[in-house]
Amino acid sequence: MGKWFQFQKGYVVVQLCSEAPERFLNLCRNRGIDLWDLSSEDSYICSTSIDDFYAMKPIARKTHIKLKILQRRGLPFWIHRNRKRVPFFLGFVCFMVLLQLASLFIWNISYEGNQKYTEEELRNFLLERGYTAGMRIKEAHCEELEKEIRKAYNDITWVSVMIAGTKMTVKIKENDGYLHAEMQDEEPCSLYAQYSGIIRSMITRIGVPQVQVGDEVEKGQLLVSGIVTVKGEDESILSQRQVHASADIYVEQILNYTDWIPQNYLKKNVVSTRNLPFIQIGHYYLELPNFFWKTTENEMTVTHMQQLCLKESFWLPVYYGSKVIASCTETELKKSEEEMKKEAEKNFFQYLENLQKIGVEIIQNNVTINLTVGGCLAEGTVTVWFPAVQEGELTQ
Amino acid sequence: MAERFSHFAQSLAEQFNLPKDVVCGSILISMEGRNHVWIRNFRSLIEYSDCCIRLAGKHEKIRVSGKRLHICTYNYEELEIQGSIEGVWFE
Numbered sequence: 001m002g003k004w005f006q007f008q009k010g011y012v013v014v015q016l017c018s019e020a021p022e023r024f025l026n027l028c029r030n031r032g033i034d035l036w037d038l039s040s041e042d043s044y045i046c047s048t049s050i051d052d053f054y055a056m057k058p059i060a061r062k063t064h065i066k067l068k069i070l071q072r073r074g075l076p077f078w079i080h081r082n083r084k085r086v087p088f089f090l091g092f093v094c095f096m097v098l099l100q101l102a103s104l105f106i107w108n109i110s111y112e113g114n115q116k117y118t119e120e121e122l123r124n125f126l127l128e129r130g131y132t133a134g135m136r137i138k139e140a141h142c143e144e145l146e147k148e149i150r151k152a153y154n155d156i157t158w159v160s161v162m163i164a165g166t167k168m169t170v171k172i173k174e175n176d177g178y179l180h181a182e183m184q185d186e187e188p189c190s191l192y193a194q195y196s197g198i199i200r201s202m203i204t205r206i207g208v209p210q211v212q213v214g215d216e217v218e219k220g221q222l223l224v225s226g227i228v229t230v231k232g233e234d235e236s237i238l239s240q241r242q243v244h245a246s247a248d249i250y251v252e253q254i255l256n257y258t259d260w261i262p263q264n265y266l267k268k269n270v271v272s273t274r275n276l277p278f279i280q281i282g283h284y285y286l287e288l289p290n291f292f293w294k295t296t297e298n299e300m301t302v303t304h305m306q307q308l309c310l311k312e313s314f315w316l317p318v319y320y321g322s323k324v325i326a327s328c329t330e331t332e333l334k335k336s337e338e339e340m341k342k343e344a345e346k347n348f349f350q351y352l353e354n355l356q357k358i359g360v361e362i363i364q365n366n367v368t369i370n371l372t373v374g375g376c377l378a379e380g381t382v383t384v385w386f387p388a389v390q391e392g393e394l395t396q
Numbered sequence: 397m398a399e400r401f402s403h404f405a406q407s408l409a410e411q412f413n414l415p416k417d418v419v420c421g422s423i424l425i426s427m428e429g430r431n432h433v434w435i436r437n438f439r440s441l442i443e444y445s446d447c448c449i450r451l452a453g454k455h456e457k458i459r460v461s462g463k464r465l466h467i468c469t470y471n472y473e474e475l476e477i478q479g480s481i482e483g484v485w486f487e
Binding site: 026032036044 | 469
């Protein structure tokens with residue numbers, strides 16, 4: 001018999017007042033009475049269930065053994081002993097009711113498998129559709145949400161939304177190995193200038209070019225027309241055909257670049273830290289009052305927060321954790337010339353890298369890094385070629 | 397007569413691959429180290445003290461001796477003894 005089962009049913013520890021209880025024990029066994037924890041050190045003591053204790057009484061009379069209850073253990077006795085503690089039982093009932101109510105809502109949404117899309121982005125997407133911590137489980141439609149995610153994000157190849165307990169798990173698989181299928185958009189269109197500048201490179205695949213290399217164009221100017229006209233010998237228009245214009249056109253632009261690296265900077269040194277534990281239930285926030293520490297001007301706060309869960313899938317709207325408040329002092333330090341130059345160079349290369357990422361070709365770089373009073377100045381111009389093609393409506 | 401019947405039951409069990417404890421009524425003893433012993437198929441408890449437990453089976457009696465012997469479970473099915481067991485003897 002398991003310990004929990006014994007506790008649940010209740011049992012008694014009985015002393016058998018006799019010198020030789022063997023006959024009594026044999027009779028008990030023959031009548032199917034279970035005994036456990038039988039010891040004979042000072043006197044014979046055993047444990048038995050409540051029903052078996054009553055069944056034992058006639059045998060005890062028969063064998064002239066006196067039964068003495070030493071202890072009453074288990075749930076029925078515990079309830080009987082505490083029957084007058086009404087607020088305790090009411091509190092327990094309230095707790096169970098609250099737990100039951102809490103189990104009707106989703107309190108935690110977790111995301112798995114996302115690399116490209118951040119949790120915040122997915123959370124906002126779900127929030128727009130009403131899926132947030134605190135919503136009713138009944139109102140959550142996993143299949144519909146799966147469809148919506150697949151519809152909104154083309155490069156998410158597989159989605160699974162499941163609810164276990166009070167936790168919603170969104171598992172996604174992103175498409176990491178792209179097959180770049182050439183999607184031919186056959187809608188007729190013309191090409192217009194996306195930026196102003198001088199055209200430096202132009203390759204027209206389909207359409208009638210309206211400008212040539214060396215021309216200065218304004219933003220929005222027609223570059224390649226999507227209307228192809230077939231003319232006769234007498235320059236009369238024989239026919240007109242609408243096509244999807246296609247071309248690679250680069251315009252030259254001169255970008256000004258300025259970056260200032262100051263020599264002096266403030267460094268924060270942590271002097272002391274203190275922990276303030278807190279608990280948050282729903283929107284109610286309770287923090288240990290800050291009696292003993294003086295608040296200083298320069299403070300950094302880091303909050304560690306965890307959500308309470310009874311089981312892996314049973315999360316509750318209870319958050320706990322601590323605020324680590326660090327008092328800091330600020331010291332003014334100076335960078336060396338080397339450090340300033342390195343920082344300026346790093347910033348400039350980062351700037352160029354960002355330009356290249358958006359398809360810009362860097363032609364000439366006239367940026368110089370000079371040390372001046374109080375810092376380092378990176379200044380100059382960068383000549384770049386921008387891809388300047390933008391699709392638009394057909395015009396004559 | 398009883399001995400003859402015991403032999404007959406034993407040969408019958410061997411012949412038909414029947415469990416001997418059921419056919420012959422032999423006592424089953426399982427031990428775990430020298431602190432735990434389980435005894436099944438016994439008839440009655442003859443003597444119980446913290447240093448000796450004697451049991452009667454169908455054909456034989458056994459004695460478990462040791463120190464601080466404590467019966468953990470005592471029901472119709474089995475008897476579980478815990479303690480520092482020195483030996484199990486057939487009488």
